[in-house]
Amino acid sequence: MDFKSIPFSFLGRPRPRFAFKRRRVFRTLRLEMKLKHWRFDLALKHSWAIATDVQHGALAGKTVYPVVFVELTDSHGRSGLGEGSPSSQYHESHATVAAFLARVEPARLSFDDLAGSLAYLDTLAAGSFPAKCALNLALLDGAAKAAGQAVYDFLGLGFSPRRHVTSFTIGLDTPARMAAKTAEAVAAGLPVLKLKLGGPQDRETFAAVRGAAPQAPIRVDANAAWTTPAEALRHIEWVAADGNVQFVEQPMPPSLPDADWAWLKARSPLPLMGDESYQSAADAERCAHCFHGVNVKLVKTGGLTAGKAALEAARARGLKTMLGCMIESSVLISAGAHLAELTDYLDLDGNILITNDPFRGVCTQLGVLDFEGAATPTGLRCSTAN
Numbered sequence: 004m005d006f007k008s009i010p011f012s013f014l015g016r017p018r019p020r021f022a023f024k025r026r027r028v029f030r031t032l033r034l035e036m037k038l039k040h041w042r043f044d045l046a047l048k049h050s051w052a053i054a055t056d057v058q059h060g061a062l063a064g065k066t067v068y069p070v071v072f073v074e075l076t077d078s079h080g081r082s083g084l085g086e087g088s089p090s091s092q093y094h095e096s097h098a099t100v101a102a103f104l105a106r107v108e109p110a111r112l113s114f115d116d117l118a119g120s121l122a123y124l125d126t127l128a129a130g131s132f133p134a135k136c137a138l139n140l141a142l143l144d145g146a147a148k149a150a151g152q153a154v155y156d157f158l159g160l161g162f163s164p165r166r167h168v169t170s171f172t173i174g175l176d177t178p179a180r181m182a183a184k185t186a187e188a189v190a191a192g193l194p195v196l197k198l199k200l201g202g203p204q205d206r207e208t209f210a211a212v213r214g215a216a217p218q219a220p221i222r223v224d225a226n227a228a229w230t231t232p233a234e235a236l237r238h239i240e241w242v243a244a245d246g247n248v249q250f251v252e253q254p255m256p257p258s259l260p261d262a263d264w265a266w267l268k269a270r271s272p273l274p275l276m277g278d279e280s281y282q283s284a285a286d287a288e289r290c291a292h293c294f295h296g297v298n299v300k301l302v303k304t305g306g307l308t309a310g311k312a313a314l315e316a317a318r319a320r321g322l323k324t325m326l327g328c329m330i331e332s333s334v335l336i337s338a339g340a341h342l343a344e345l346t347d348y349l350d351l352d353g354n355i356l357i358t359n360d361p362f363r364g365v366c367t368q369l370g371v372l373d374f375e376g377a378a379t380p381t382g383l384r385c386s387t388a389n
């Protein structure tokens with residue numbers, strides 16, 4: 004039947020049979036994106052605590068860290084893998100991630116329309132960054148695989164082999180246990196340490212760590228523990244006297260006024276890096292006044308797309324850039340490594356703080372991140388561990 008020959012009398016009546024069939028075929032193709040998600044409890048090698056845990060009386064720390072993995076598969080057999088690592092610091096948990104994912108209509112997501120897919124996710128809820136991060140990673144993994152490229156090439160960044168060094172984080176603990184963790188890291192050849200401070204025995208723990216690693220450059224992270232500019236300056240001056248501390252991350256709470264930060268920045272003998280103060284590219288202007296650099300995390304920003312924007316916005320304002328992580332498997336750590344070219348410092352150690360990583364991707368040898376051992380050349384370059 005020729006479409007043009009259909010009389011106007013069809014308007015408002017059942018459509019001709021051929022048109023109905025065409026519509027059904029179209030709907031079937033769109034509906035075949037499948038979303039699978041599941042909780043996985045990452046097991047920590049050592050108990051894990053930071054200053055905010057101490058404030059809640061939990062120096063003993065966590066031994067497991069629940070994350071959520073997602074897998075998207077479309078009707079062409081293409082698939083993408085993602086991970087969200089929710090942090091209680093930001094009032095997120097595996098349950099909040101699962102609740103967001105339950106609202107997602109998989110048919111609205113497509114490896115061929117990243118911008119449209121991400122815009123759809125933003126209509127579902129404000130925030131919810133760990134869940135959005137998991138889906139963003141899966142969409143980019145699938146899209147880059149479809150293009151036959153690694154994500155770092157798909158994003159136009161590239162990846163320099165044997166150049167990107169991560170720090171290794173020593174969580175808050177008793178001085179003796181922090182010294183033992185440090186000795187382990189030194190024995191493993193990890194060259195740069197990140198030390199969590201803001202606990203009840205900072206001077207003793209710093210001395211214990213320095214005793215176990217006399218030569219290692221140290222980065223200090225206070226996780227917002229010092230509550231006034233004067234208190235923060237006192238601590239920073241003490242830390243700076245060590246002579247081999249690279250910078251201090253988030254010395255004070257992000258809620259303090261800009262004037263307090265500007266006061267501290269003007270006097271600090273060490274560079275200040277914003278972490279809790281830098282959630283996304285929207286914070287770049289303010290952070291340029293308050294800090295010397297910022298720490299971007301994929302889970303904070305909502306994934307690779309927003310993470311890349313956050314790094315670029317920071318650099319555009321002359322800030323040093325760092326890419327950090329939560330406790331994460333190789334899915335999120337590999338994803339972060341794809342943005343390494345946009346960073347001055349890396350803190351991508353989440354997957355080497357755990358004992359049951361279900362995936363294998365970027366590899367850390369003597370602190371150097373590389374994709375040489377990755378099983379797959381495209382997408383996030385991450386696959387199931389055997």
Ligand SMILES: [Mg+2]
Nearest residue numbers: 224252253278
């Ligand atoms: Mg931090």
